[in-house]
Amino acid sequence: MRKPLVQLLLYLLAPVALAACVLLGPHGFAWPDTTTPIGQALLYLRLHRVAAGFVVGAGLACSGAVLQALLRNPLADPYVLGVSGGGALGAALAIFFGWNMLHALALPAGAFAVALATLLLVYRLASRGGVVSVYGLILSGVVISSMLGSLLMLLVVFAGDRLPPIVFWMLGNLQVSDTSLLLSCGSGVGVAFGIVWLLSRELNALTLGRDMAHHLGVRTEFVVGLALTAATLAAASTVALCGLIGFVGLIVPHAMRHVVGADHRRLLPAAAVAGGVFLVLCDTCARLVVAPVELPVGVITALFGGPFFLVLLRRRKPTALEAA
Amino acid sequence: MTTPSSGPAVSFLHALCARIFSPSCPSVCFLRFVSVLLVTAALTLASGCPRPAPTAAASTIPRIVSLAPNLTEIVCAIGAADCLVGRTEVCNHPSNLVARVPVVGGFGRPWLEPLLEQKPTLVLSVDLEDKSLDATFDRLGIVHRQIACRQLREIPAAIRTVGQLAGRGAVANDLARAIESDLRRAAAEQPPLNRRPRVFIEIWGDPLMTAGRHAFVSELVTLAGGRNLGDELPGDFAIVSPEWVLQRNPDVILCLYPGVDHSARKAVLARLGWQSLHAAQQGRVQDEFYLDPILRPGPRVLEGVKQIRQAIEKNDTPKKSGHEER
Numbered sequence: 001m002r003k004p005l006v007q008l009l010l011y012l013l014a015p016v017a018l019a020a021c022v023l024l025g026p027h028g029f030a031w032p033d034t035t036t037p038i039g040q041a042l043l044y045l046r047l048h049r050v051a052a053g054f055v056v057g058a059g060l061a062c063s064g065a066v067l068q069a070l071l072r073n074p075l076a077d078p079y080v081l082g083v084s085g086g087g088a089l090g091a092a093l094a095i096f097f098g099w100n101m102l103h104a105l106a107l108p109a110g111a112f113a114v115a116l117a118t119l120l121l122v123y124r125l126a127s128r129g130g131v132v133s134v135y136g137l138i139l140s141g142v143v144i145s146s147m148l149g150s151l152l153m154l155l156v157v158f159a160g161d162r163l164p165p166i167v168f169w170m171l172g173n174l175q176v177s178d179t180s181l182l183l184s185c186g187s188g189v190g191v192a193f194g195i196v197w198l199l200s201r202e203l204n205a206l207t208l209g210r211d212m213a214h215h216l217g218v219r220t221e222f223v224v225g226l227a228l229t230a231a232t233l234a235a236a237s238t239v240a241l242c243g244l245i246g247f248v249g250l251i252v253p254h255a256m257r258h259v260v261g262a263d264h265r266r267l268l269p270a271a272a273v274a275g276g277v278f279l280v281l282c283d284t285c286a287r288l289v290v291a292p293v294e295l296p297v298g299v300i301t302a303l304f305g306g307p308f309f310l311v312l313l314r315r316r317k318p319t320a321l322e323a324a
Numbered sequence: 325m326t327t328p329s330s331g332p333a334v335s336f337l338h339a340l341c342a343r344i345f346s347p348s349c350p351s352v353c354f355l356r357f358v359s360v361l362l363v364t365a366a367l368t369l370a371s372g373c374p375r376p377a378p379t380a381a382a383s384t385i386p387r388i389v390s391l392a393p394n395l396t397e398i399v400c401a402i403g404a405a406d407c408l409v410g411r412t413e414v415c416n417h418p419s420n421l422v423a424r425v426p427v428v429g430g431f432g433r434p435w436l437e438p439l440l441e442q443k444p445t446l447v448l449s450v451d452l453e454d455k456s457l458d459a460t461f462d463r464l465g466i467v468h469r470q471i472a473c474r475q476l477r478e479i480p481a482a483i484r485t486v487g488q489l490a491g492r493g494a495v496a497n498d499l500a501r502a503i504e505s506d507l508r509r510a511a512a513e514q515p516p517l518n519r520r521p522r523v524f525i526e527i528w529g530d531p532l533m534t535a536g537r538h539a540f541v542s543e544l545v546t547l548a549g550g551r552n553l554g555d556e557l558p559g560d561f562a563i564v565s566p567e568w569v570l571q572r573n574p575d576v577i578l579c580l581y582p583g584v585d586h587s588a589r590k591a592v593l594a595r596l597g598w599q600s601l602h603a604a605q606q607g608r609v610q611d612e613f614y615l616d617p618i619l620r621p622g623p624r625v626l627e628g629v630k631q632i633r634q635a636i637e638k639n640d641t642p643k644k645s646g647h648e649e650r
Contacts, residue, residue, distance in 0.1 A: 025567065026565075026567070026568065026571075036600075037597060037599075037600035038570050038571070038573065038597055038600050038601070040597065041570055041596050041597015041598070041600065042567055042570055042571070042597070044596050044597065045566055045567055045570075045596060045597070046567070048596075101587065161582065164528060165530070168528070168530065168531055171531075173530070173531050175531065175532075175565075175566065177595060177596060287565050287567075291565065291568065292557070292562075292564045292565050292567075292568030293557060293562040293563065293564055294531070294563045294564060294565050
């Protein structure tokens with residue numbers, strides 16, 4: 001009885017929290033004066049920011065939950081398969097060669113393309129005779145990430161006056177001004193969420209191990225490939241939208257597994273909503289705590305999320321993922 | 325590295341060997357061989373031993389390495405460019421004088437080996453990234469002077485200090501006095517506070533970064549007759565929320581970052597709601613600047629003030645608004 005109640009509370013409180021974040025400004029709660037153009041702009045800015053925060057938080061949390069189940073590794077996060085390294089290199093290349101000056105979408109497109117190419121490479125390296133091993137995926141992901149990191153450092157060395165945009169991009173920023181970018185990345189996250197939610201039962205079986213899932217009638221290769229692609233689509237969309245934001249994809253799935261259980265039919269929507277709300281709340285803190293100065297949102301996610309996660313760990317019961 | 329004395333030393337050794345190993349008995353030959361070995365070892369040690377670098381006091385003309393572009397400008401402005409033996413990769417002015425000077429590091433970040441190759445006697449910096457380098461310079465007998473030159477009021481004092489160190493005290497004093505007098509005149513010409521336009525200094529567009537009250541450029545805006553919105557922020561630079569700029573509604577926006585073909589101004593005007601700002605409506609979003617004199621506290625400070633004043637005064641005086649009265 002407790003778990004459905006907590007779940008219900010989560011879904012009821014989420015819209016309230018999001019609305020509060022839209023209304024919260026440096027001078028407290030206030031509806032911007034929408035009769036003036038500046039007031040309208042203020043409202044649009046906050047709506048864009050809250051929407052971007054929700055999309056990114058939901059995408060990262062959902063992607064993290066799926067990867068932790070597929071890789072059967074509690075430390076897995078959306079960036080484990082090299083998505084962050086690929087995305088960062090793609091964005092840095094776009095800045096380095098000046099493509100971002102030609103078109104506003106060149107930078108996110110570059111980040112997204114290299115992130116997806118990285119996944120394909122990692123997947124190819126991890127497959128032996130058509131079978132993809134979990135350890136192979138993690139190891140090739142880590143190795144490719146390191147190599148991409150080195151290439152990024154090489155670009156940084158030669159970046160010269162293009163260094164600031166590369167560094168700022170890597171810090172992550174939720175102030176997305178381009179509505180079309182927000183919609184396209186939001187669609188990517190939405191499609192990815194739909195796919196993994198439809199695979200919830202198969203993911204439940206896969207947390208017991210691939211052999212057990214196979215004996216339960218799951219087409220493991222197909223499900224693993226599809227779920228990995230969807231998780232990477234979600235992560236790459238978030239990277240393209242607002243750069244690299246850590247911690248959300250790691251802690252929110254764990255916290256939600258503790259709150260609503262390990263059944264992915266309940267876990268995935270709860271993680272998506274909680275991840276979205278968590279990131280929006282963190283971002284609101286980041287823009288208000290020393291307003292008008294803005295803090296990098298990653299600092300707040302780590303500061304708030306870390307201790308919260310440790311408290312949950314101290315009070316935890318073994319989950320299906322850990323028992324397996 | 326080949327020392328200047330190694331060529332004659334080698335010829336001398338060749339001649340000596342030919343003389344010593346002329347036909348003789350084996351024991352004499354052996355003794356001569358040992359003595360040659362000893363002499364060779366002594367010569368090698370003597371040429372290879374690290375010699376203490378000459379100190380500033382030992383030579384009348386210092387060999388100066390500048391680790392900051394504003395200090396390089398000061399050295400050249402006081403006529404001591406001939407003493408400059410090393411500079412950073414960002415030192416670019418005066419181009420005709422610094423072009424011949426070897427690059428020995430980045431801003432406050434020397435590359436030790438190329439720096440030592442120039443055998444400097446005096447290293448000037450505004451700040452060193454690696455503070456432990458101070459001890460290294462001491463050990464090598466190189467004089468290192470950290471010159472405070474980040475604020476407007478520090479520029480004349482920095483010029484005088486560099487002048488004394490470079491042996492150009494009189495020229496430096498004249499230059500410092502001229503700059504002090506120009507700065508005083510510029511300060512006296514300022515309009516009263518409530519009639520000054522409110523200026524948003526955009527240091528970077530994405531994320532939005534502005535200059536705080538301790539930034540050099542903020543002092544220049546004040547001196548040019550404006551009021552920096554960022555003066556309410558502590559420190560030099562800060563990433564700020566676009567909401568804050570919209571709420572403050574500046575009269576002038578200065579985009580102080582490189583752009584191509586007004587790309588910075590176009591990007592500002594394309595932002596949601598920014599077309600409604602006073603600055604945008606009065607056509608006072610400016611992005612065409614020669615940035616070095618504005619961002620670099622040095623002898624060209626008045627040039628920076630002039631550019632900002634022209635940008636602020638462009639398109640006449642702003643319409644009187646509630647914001648200006650505050």
